[in-house]
Amino acid sequence: MPVRELTYAEALREALREEMLRDDRVFLMGEDIGVIGGVFKVTQGLYEEFGQERVRDTPISETAIVGAAIGAAIAGMKPVAEIMYMDFLMCAGDQVINHLPKIRYMSGGKLKVPAVIRTQYGLYRYAAAQHSQFYPAFLMNIPGMYVEVPSTPYDAKGLLKSAIRDENPDIFIECAALYRVRGPVPDEDYVIPLGQADVKREGRDVTVFALSYMVHVALSAAQKLGNEGISTEVIDPRTLNPFDKKTLVESVKKTGRLVIIEPDHKTAGVGAEVAAIVAEEAYDYLKAPIVRLAADDIPPPFAPKAYNAFLPNEEKLISSIKKLIKHSK
Amino acid sequence: MTYDLDGLSKELLLDMYYKMMLIRRFEEKVVEMYRAGEIPGIAHGYIGEEGVAVGVCSALRRDDYILSTHRGHGHSLAKGIDPKHLMAELYGKKTGVCKGIGGSMHSTEPEVGVIFSSAIVGGNIPIAVGVALAFKMRREDRVVVSFFGDGATNTGAFHEALNLASVWKLPIVFVCENNFYAISMHVSKSTSAKEIVDRAVSYNMPGVVVDGNDVIAVYNAAAAAVNRARKGEGPTLIEARTYRWLDHGMYYLGKYRPEDEVVMWKQKCPIRTLRDRLLIKGIATEVELNSLDEKVVHEVDEAIRFARESAEPDLDFVKQFVYVR
Numbered sequence: 001m002p003v004r005e006l007t008y009a010e011a012l013r014e015a016l017r018e019e020m021l022r023d024d025r026v027f028l029m030g031e032d033i034g035v036i037g038g039v040f041k042v043t044q045g046l047y048e049e050f051g052q053e054r055v056r057d058t059p060i061s062e063t064a065i066v067g068a069a070i071g072a073a074i075a076g077m078k079p080v081a082e083i084m085y086m087d088f089l090m091c092a093g094d095q096v097i098n099h100l101p102k103i104r105y106m107s108g109g110k111l112k113v114p115a116v117i118r119t120q121y122g123l124y125r126y127a128a129a130q131h132s133q134f135y136p137a138f139l140m141n142i143p144g145m146y147v148e149v150p151s152t153p154y155d156a157k158g159l160l161k162s163a164i165r166d167e168n169p170d171i172f173i174e175c176a177a178l179y180r181v182r183g184p185v186p187d188e189d190y191v192i193p194l195g196q197a198d199v200k201r202e203g204r205d206v207t208v209f210a211l212s213y214m215v216h217v218a219l220s221a222a223q224k225l226g227n228e229g230i231s232t233e234v235i236d237p238r239t240l241n242p243f244d245k246k247t248l249v250e251s252v253k254k255t256g257r258l259v260i261i262e263p264d265h266k267t268a269g270v271g272a273e274v275a276a277i278v279a280e281e282a283y284d285y286l287k288a289p290i291v292r293l294a295a296d297d298i299p300p301p302f303a304p305k306a307y308n309a310f311l312p313n314e315e316k317l318i319s320s321i322k323k324l325i326k327h328s329k
Numbered sequence: 330m331t332y333d334l335d336g337l338s339k340e341l342l343l344d345m346y347y348k349m350m351l352i353r354r355f356e357e358k359v360v361e362m363y364r365a366g367e368i369p370g371i372a373h374g375y376i377g378e379e380g381v382a383v384g385v386c387s388a389l390r391r392d393d394y395i396l397s398t399h400r401g402h403g404h405s406l407a408k409g410i411d412p413k414h415l416m417a418e419l420y421g422k423k424t425g426v427c428k429g430i431g432g433s434m435h436s437t438e439p440e441v442g443v444i445f446s447s448a449i450v451g452g453n454i455p456i457a458v459g460v461a462l463a464f465k466m467r468r469e470d471r472v473v474v475s476f477f478g479d480g481a482t483n484t485g486a487f488h489e490a491l492n493l494a495s496v497w498k499l500p501i502v503f504v505c506e507n508n509f510y511a512i513s514m515h516v517s518k519s520t521s522a523k524e525i526v527d528r529a530v531s532y533n534m535p536g537v538v539v540d541g542n543d544v545i546a547v548y549n550a551a552a553a554a555v556n557r558a559r560k561g562e563g564p565t566l567i568e569a570r571t572y573r574w575l576d577h578g579m580y581y582l583g584k585y586r587p588e589d590e591v592v593m594w595k596q597k598c599p600i601r602t603l604r605d606r607l608l609i610k611g612i613a614t615e616v617e618l619n620s621l622d623e624k625v626v627h628e629v630d631e632a633i634r635f636a637r638e639s640a641e642p643d644l645d646f647v648k649q650f651v652y653v654r
């Protein structure tokens with residue numbers, strides 16, 4: 001039987017729906033997620049199916065949304081709150097940083113905070129600097145909450161289900177540019193353990209550590225490089241906290257080369273951490289310096305030409321890999 | 330012989346007296362031990378404000394939840410946390426309510442209804458709304474109280490939270506402890522509304538001003554608000570006017586309030602006021618009240634002994650509590 005294909009948005013919706021059917025404690029809240037099914041349509045149909053009690057439209061109150069999710073979670077519910085754009089997450093910065101990841105700890109382990117905060121960042125939407133941001137490293141830098149960055153429909157569904165079932169708080173970061181991307185999603189129930197990177201393509205010559213959307217860019221580049229005899233391994237971390245160091249380090253030990261491609265800023269970005277891990281744990285295996293391809297260290301521009309150049313892309317990745325292989329020890 | 334005051338039983342009245350006295354003596358010891366260098370970190374005293382915590386918590390059931398603040402010792406004790414475990418927390422010991430990981434400003438004991446205390450001004454208010462949402466969604470007849478100061482009513486969190494609680498008609502009581510200052514900032518300089526309670530109007534909920542140094546008045550106001558919340562009629566904002574006798578924290582931060590103001594408020598001591606009323610009305614005798622006073626002193630001494638003798642958590646110990654694994 002052929003595996004069915006779903007879009008990334010459909011896969012997320014299925015995860016939400018299945019978890020709501022599975023567990024009465026799960027409920028959704030966020031701006032415009034109910035009656036219209038969300039501005040990105042991820043929650044479409046759930047309001048009709050589950051009603052306004054469990055699919056709650058909220059006022060534009062990011063602090064109250066995240067705060068109420070935390071409160072409901074410590075009182076035994078399993079809220080999944082949506083923050084429409086990642087840019088707005090920091091409107092609730094106090095709840096996200098000072099409360100969500102701290103409450104279990106500060107209570108000496110007496111409380112659990114099983115809340116999921118879903119949000120998304122856009123790419124190539126030309127929405128200027130307040131509707132285009134992606135700052136996962138900042139969240140990865142705060143101990144006490146998990147951070148998911150799914151790149152495929154399969155991962156999106158499996159990770160969201162895990163995030164909901166898990167009893168730790170999560171910031172679940174979707175990519176709007178992937179919502180319509182299709183991919184295989186099995187019919188049967190499955191979850192993806194948090195903290196397991198995925199080798200999206202095996203290879204021998206170079207490891208590409210690709211984050212979120214850039215997994216697709218890396219896979220396409222790897223295909224082309226393959227035609228030229230360069231064997232590329234593509235690693236998708238899938239979750240940033242917990243972070244799977246082992247898969248990364250083993251891959252670099254095998255290939256001896258690391259290129260990082262990420263749609264967040266370069267300075268103190270996720271790639272900086274990845275490079276540091278490899279320098280600490282696989283230095284002797286490196287045949288060439290680590291290469292980082294990331295968004296420029298400027299706020300995202302609006303003008304499309306500048307915006308397109310601001311992000312790393314397949315062309316830059318291919319040329320970097322070729323150069324790297326040429327200049328290896 | 331009448332055994333009640335304002336319709337309240339002798340048992341309840343004596344319990345309120347006892348709890349206020351417990352907070353007073355506890356806080357006096359905290360100041361002493363802080364100065365002696367036994368209590369590390371940051372701490373904020375509740376002396377002078379006892380009537381608010383005790384009046385409100387006495388109107389709650391054990392399974393109702395409160396959320397507290399940086400100035401939270403009084404709330405914790407009023408809701409029934411064992412002073413030994415609270416003091417041990419202040420000492421940073423493993424036997425503390427939060428195993429020594431929280432300290433003075435953080436207290437959690439769900440068994441008695443203390444769910445969480447935030448040291449971010451205004452931070453607990455949206456969380457309290459979420460707790461109330463959970464109660465409502467599960468059709469439980471439990472009520473939440475969020476305590477916060479006058480200063481907190483100028484945070485965005487306060488406004489978002491009150492709006493949401495009202496829109497969703499949640500079983501919550503917002504208790505603003507108006508002690509007229511946020512550190513050095515007088516409420517008249519910080520707050521655009523004439524009265525804090527006026528802010529309730531924007532959120533379409535009842536607003537009640539009460540003398541926070543009259544524990545019976547606080548109890549009555551809280552009982553009405555709690556009753557309303559329990560019946561599903563939604564939130565209330567209570568503004569309890571009171572005063573802190575100590576400085577903001579354990580250090581002197583400079584002169585920002587007139588001496589005679591402090592003296593005037595000390596004359597309105599909430600404990601003295603209740604004591605006098607109990608005696609004048611013949612509800613309790615000197616002997617009865619004195620024995621409660623002694624009991625409290627003994628309990629606080631016991632709390633200090635317990636805290637001193639308890640072990641400190643080490644780094645490996647605290648690491649266990651970051652994640653559920």
Ligand SMILES: Cc1ncc(C[n+]2csc(CCOP(=O)(O)OP(=O)(O)O)c2C)c(N)n1
Pocket residue numbers: 399400448449450451477478479480481482506508510511512577
């Ligand atoms: C968001 C935030 N800003 C500033 C502080 C520092 N701070 C701690 S308590 C306090 C004053 C709070 O005043 P109020 O809410 O009236 O409570 P009170 O201390 O009078 O009980 C301030 C400014 C803080 N803890 N959190």
Ligand SMILES: [Mg+2]
Pocket residue numbers: 478479480506507508509510511512
């Ligand atoms: Mg104040």
